[in-house]
Amino acid sequence: MRAPSVAEIAAGDVLLAVEGVSLAFGGVKAVSDVSFDIRKGEIRAIIGPNGAGKTSMLNVINGFYHPQAGRITFKGKTRRAMRPHAAAAGGIARTFQNVALFKSMTTLDNIMAGRSLKMHKSFFWQIFRHGPALSEEIEHRKTAEEIIDFLEIEHIRRIPVGKLPYGLQKRVELGRALAMEPDLLLLDEPMAGMNLEEKEDMSRYILSMNNYYGTTIALIEHDMGVVMDLSDRVVVLDYGRKIADGTPDEVKKNKAVIDAYLGVAH
Amino acid sequence: MLYREAGQFKTNYASDLAVFPILQDRMGIAAILLVAFVAVPYFGNDFLLQAIMIPFLIFSLATIGLNLLTGYTGLLSLGTGAFMGVGAYACYKLETLFPGVNIIVWIVTAGFASAAVGVLFGLPSLRIKGFYLAIATLAAQFFLQWCFVRIPWLFNYNTSGAIEVGTHTLFGIPITGPNATSTTRYLIALSIVVVMTWFASNLVHGRIGRMWMAVRDMDIAAELMGIRLLPTKLLAFAVSSFYCGVAGAMLVFLWYGGAEADVFSINQSFFILFMVIVGGLGSLLGSFLGAAFIFILPIFLRYVPPHVGMSIFPATVEHITFMITGGLIIFFLIVEPHGLARLWQTAKQKLRVWPFPY
Numbered sequence: 001m002r003a004p005s006v007a008e009i010a011a012g013d014v015l016l017a018v019e020g021v022s023l024a025f026g027g028v029k030a031v032s033d034v035s036f037d038i039r040k041g042e043i044r045a046i047i048g049p050n051g052a053g054k055t056s057m058l059n060v061i062n063g064f065y066h067p068q069a070g071r072i073t074f075k076g077k078t079r080r081a082m083r084p085h086a087a088a089a090g091g092i093a094r095t096f097q098n099v100a101l102f103k104s105m106t107t108l109d110n111i112m113a114g115r116s117l118k119m120h121k122s123f124f125w126q127i128f129r130h131g132p133a134l135s136e137e138i139e140h141r142k143t144a145e146e147i148i149d150f151l152e153i154e155h156i157r158r159i160p161v162g163k164l165p166y167g168l169q170k171r172v173e174l175g176r177a178l179a180m181e182p183d184l185l186l187l188d189e190p191m192a193g194m195n196l197e198e199k200e201d202m203s204r205y206i207l208s209m210n211n212y213y214g215t216t217i218a219l220i221e222h223d224m225g226v227v228m229d230l231s232d233r234v235v236v237l238d239y240g241r242k243i244a245d246g247t248p249d250e251v252k253k254n255k256a257v258i259d260a261y262l263g264v265a266h
Numbered sequence: 267m268l269y270r271e272a273g274q275f276k277t278n279y280a281s282d283l284a285v286f287p288i289l290q291d292r293m294g295i296a297a298i299l300l301v302a303f304v305a306v307p308y309f310g311n312d313f314l315l316q317a318i319m320i321p322f323l324i325f326s327l328a329t330i331g332l333n334l335l336t337g338y339t340g341l342l343s344l345g346t347g348a349f350m351g352v353g354a355y356a357c358y359k360l361e362t363l364f365p366g367v368n369i370i371v372w373i374v375t376a377g378f379a380s381a382a383v384g385v386l387f388g389l390p391s392l393r394i395k396g397f398y399l400a401i402a403t404l405a406a407q408f409f410l411q412w413c414f415v416r417i418p419w420l421f422n423y424n425t426s427g428a429i430e431v432g433t434h435t436l437f438g439i440p441i442t443g444p445n446a447t448s449t450t451r452y453l454i455a456l457s458i459v460v461v462m463t464w465f466a467s468n469l470v471h472g473r474i475g476r477m478w479m480a481v482r483d484m485d486i487a488a489e490l491m492g493i494r495l496l497p498t499k500l501l502a503f504a505v506s507s508f509y510c511g512v513a514g515a516m517l518v519f520l521w522y523g524g525a526e527a528d529v530f531s532i533n534q535s536f537f538i539l540f541m542v543i544v545g546g547l548g549s550l551l552g553s554f555l556g557a558a559f560i561f562i563l564p565i566f567l568r569y570v571p572p573h574v575g576m577s578i579f580p581a582t583v584e585h586i587t588f589m590i591t592g593g594l595i596i597f598f599l600i601v602e603p604h605g606l607a608r609l610w611q612t613a614k615q616k617l618r619v620w621p622f623p624y
Contacts, residue, residue: 062490088492102483104548105476113476117492121473123501129468137472138279145279180491 012039014073015184015216016061021070023056023240030056031067032240038184043210043217045231045248047224049260052237054220055097058186061218062087062094075183088117091183095173095190097220103162107153107172110161111144114179147175151205167198174205178213185209187219191226199223203230228252236260269617285467302456307449315448316521318562323455324516325561329541329553330466331509336539337547338470339502340482341391345384345403346510346538348410351530352380353511354518355420358429361519362422369434369442370454373515380511381504383410388503392496407532414527430524442519451520458516462509467550469505478502479548510538544595546605555606559598564591 017037023030031053038044046054059065061072063082071078074090082092093114102110119140125133148154151171156164161172170190177185190206191199203226209215221227227234228248236244236251238260244251251257269290276282286292306319332346356379360372387406391399414420421429433443440446441454469475477498480488489495518525537560545556567587571578578586602609 064486064490084489085492085494088490094490096487100484100487102480102487104483105479109476109479112473113480113488113493114491116473116477116480119473123474126472126474127465127468129472133472134280134283137283141279141283176491 012041014038015040015075016218017073018057018061019071019073021057021060021067021072023053023060023065023067029240031060031237033070034237034240034242035070036235036242036245038216038218039233040216041210041214042232043206043219043230045227045234046218046220046237047222047227047234047251048237048243051239052260053240054237055188056240057237058094058188058218058220062092062186088180091180092186093177093180093182093184094186095170095177095188097188097192099166099169099173101161101169101173101176104160106158106160107164107175108144108148108157110172110176111147111179112140114176115140115143117180144179147178150178150208151175167194170194170198170202171205174202178209178215181213182215184216184218187217187221189220189222191221191223199226206230269614269620271618283471285471299460302460303453307452310449310452312448315452318565320448320452320455320521321517322557322561323452323459324513324521325538325541326554326557327459327462327516328510328513328538329545329557330463330550331506331513332538332542333545333548333550333553334466334470334478334509335502335506336542337549337552338475338482339478339499339506340395341388341499341502342396342400343403343506344400344532344535344539345387345406345410347530347532347534348407349380349384349507349510350514350517350534351410351414351527352383352507353377353514354525354530355414355429356380356511357515357519358422358431359420361432361434368436369519370436370458373458373519374512376515377508377511380514381508384503384507384510385500388500388507391499391503404532407535411527411530411532414530426526428524428526429518431519431522443523455516455520458512462512463550466505466509470550474501482548540595544598544605546607549605549607551610552605552607555610559606560591560595563594564588567591 014037017035019035021034022032034053034057046057048054056065060067061082063084063086066081071080072082074082074087074092102113105113119136121133121136125131129137148157151174153168153171153175156168156172161169164172174187174190187206191202194202206217206219207230210217219227219231231248233246234244234248234251235242236254236257238256243256243260244254246254271288274287274289276287281287286295307315310319328346328350331349332343335341335343353376357372357376360375361369387403390402394402415427421427424430431442433440433445435441439450441450470478477488477493480491480493481495481498485495514530517529522529541556541560542553543556544559545554546552564587567590568583571583598606602612
């Protein structure tokens with residue numbers, strides 16, 4: 001599969017749309033009246049200075065926070081707020097800013113856990129671990145191994161992820177999200193705290209995922225070089241408001257964006 | 267030296283997914299089962315079977331039960347004793363209401379009653395965790411123990427307030443009550459424990475086990491991956507209480523031959539919790555090691571001085587036993603905070619690379 005061009009994306013189907021979403025914690029307005037859409041097959045970056053409400057936005061999208069106002073349309077279905085389970089079942093996966101892996105489980109188990117929703121064999125077969133339960137396990141193991149191959153983490157298959165270095169943990173977390181075979185993948189700062197080489201590797205995986213699996217990706221990132229190179233369209237938040245939305249080139253020239261990042265003279 | 271997996275290649279996922287992928291491990295398990303099923307009943311005397319092996323098996327089963335909940339799912343419970351009690355009383359009621367059915371069926375069925383009660387008291391676990399959940403299960407412990415004393419229907423209005431076990435047979439051989447030999451009761455207990463350990467091992471190595479551990483390690487991530495927290499936690503409570511319930515029923519029917527509510531007190535809950543912690547959280551092998559350490563070691567210590575010809579006052583022996591056991595628990599927890607199971611893991615790793623250090 002080839003990555004769609006910008007023109008194709010602009011004409012493509014909207015996978016997810018948020019309209020007028022506002023989220024407040026007491027008096028703190030994390031997100032106010034933000035609307036944007038994510039189209040099928042694109043890499044959509046969400047950027048903004050610290051505290052702009054980017055992570056809150058992702059939490060709204062996968063149902064962890066319930067906004068006070070606004071609507072979310074995912075795959076043509078409009079609702080007030082997502083529920084975590086519905087979001088996962090509908091095909092939204094995510095990674096976290098500070099790695100949220102299952103630390104005492106091995107890489108393989110983490111990735112297999114990502115396939116929990118796809119495994120259905122009942123408790124009865126599970127206690128025997130024979131017949132349908134075992135063949136299901138083997139079938140999903142194959143998929144897990146494909147992901148392990150794809151992310152080049154064969155050598156850490158059996159190691160508890162808590163013992164892995166940070167860069168590899170990030171990669172395993174990506175693998176766990178990928179194991180859900182998501183339609184929409186939310187990446188919260190996938191390259192935070194990485195060196196140049198690791199960032200390049202990670203960018204390569206993200207692009208390949210987008211190309212080969214056709215996964216739509218929404219990405220929060222602070223490294224502007226990475227954002228501008230990877231993404232098809234960028235939405236910029238500042239103090240919970242949307243200040244710009246468009247292609248990387250448009251956003252780069254936007255006055256409000258430059259002001260938000262560099263500050264304005266008073 | 268002998269413990270090497272070199273040359274044991276796996277060519278398909280089925281063999282790689284085996285619980286014991288290494289040949290030596292499989293041989294070890296076979297040897298242990300052989301000793302347990304043949305050598306122990308053949309060579310063991312009444313004391314070994316009645317005072318050591320039967321209770322060891324029963325406590326191991328209860329420890330596995332609590333380990334599924336606390337070690338695998340990360341939910342701390344202090345209600346183990348009460349859940350064991352539910353199993354025991356349920357078994358007693360079922361046995362007296364339907365005497366025609368084989369007692370082994372009722373011992374296992376009693377687990378379901380315990381599972382139901384466990385689910386009920388597990389409901390708060392969605393909202394509360396850690397020490398606070400422990401307090402909620404403590405409520406279960408006290409409430410259920412109160413029921414065992416205050417609801418006479420549970421003990422069939424016996425004036426003694428205790429439940430008594432009559433003689434039941436299997437193929438004409440008495441398996442419970444005063445006429446059953448310790449060998450038969452041991453073999454029944456062993457069979458139940460082996461089968462249930464196998465089930466537990468299958469569960470924790472599959473999808474359900476991974477879901478439990480995911481909830482334990484990072485519940486938010488688990489939820490966002492589509493693992494529903496409440497059903498997963500309640501399933502853990504159900505399975506855990508089932509194991510404890512069966513262990514409780516076995517305790518009364520295959521070991522004590524009768525019991526009062528006191529047996530299922532908070533002390534019993536702590537006793538099982540110690541076994542889980544000393545053995546190793548999240549390890550089935552650890553459940554057996556923990557039960558052996560906490561239960562068998564004191565007995566062993568008590569019988570060593572007389573056998574080596576030291577004549578110590580029995581009360582003194584009792585006190586020294588307490589002190590040594592307590593000291594050893596602290597020693598092992600300092601040496602290996604993750605329990606005896608981790609110690610065994612480390613030893614295996616050392617054996618694997620021997621004679622090289624790594």
